[in-house]
Amino acid sequence: MPRIAVTSVHVDDQSRALTFYTEVLGFVLKLDLPAGDFRWLTVVDPGDPHGPQLLLEPDAHPAARAYATALHADGIPAAQFEVEDIHRAHDELTERGARIVQPPTEMGPVWTMIIDDTCGNLIQLATAADL
Template structure:
């Protein structure tokens, strides 16, 4: 019996704004967009892996979610880490699109990382092999 990650989430302050950022800037595609009252079950996936792990853009309505996300940002801790083929190239492409980075591409031993602001209350780390 194997246990797999199928869905993971980031708390977002606005699902519509988050969807635009994650699709238009980061290049994810919508997997699920199901109305659930005031909010949606809204997931995105990588375009090269449409059946892969889904990222839930989860509303940060719970008071603990807001405090948690704010504390991570205040301490400079990414809420999630995404793999890319080349951090330097991805960084340059996203900078050209107006994405704000809090950490420029930095060598971290076997990986190169950079951290961006997703405009929805999170820092997101990008990582590629060094």
């Protein structure tokens, strides 16, 4: 059976994305390799360094840029990540200067919040309501 090894978010600036995803969200750099005019740039969960990688992929292709722009304009997150405690995550991310688009909000069995990654995407964080 296949397993998820790499997934991606399209970003408008790889360096700024690396700063956000490591210094604000707390992921760690996995790979940073030259790839033509860009980089093969991935981050991983620090608790699972051999787990799935998030590729910070340039939005240089017109279709990718249009897709990311449309999602952002409509308020649709490009990716979702799990956190143990949404309220603690909110406090920590606020301290780190994250732009909170939607504060923690109860949505049935989960709590969600949305942040702007500064690179063209909205990112949703979620936690089970009973945690």
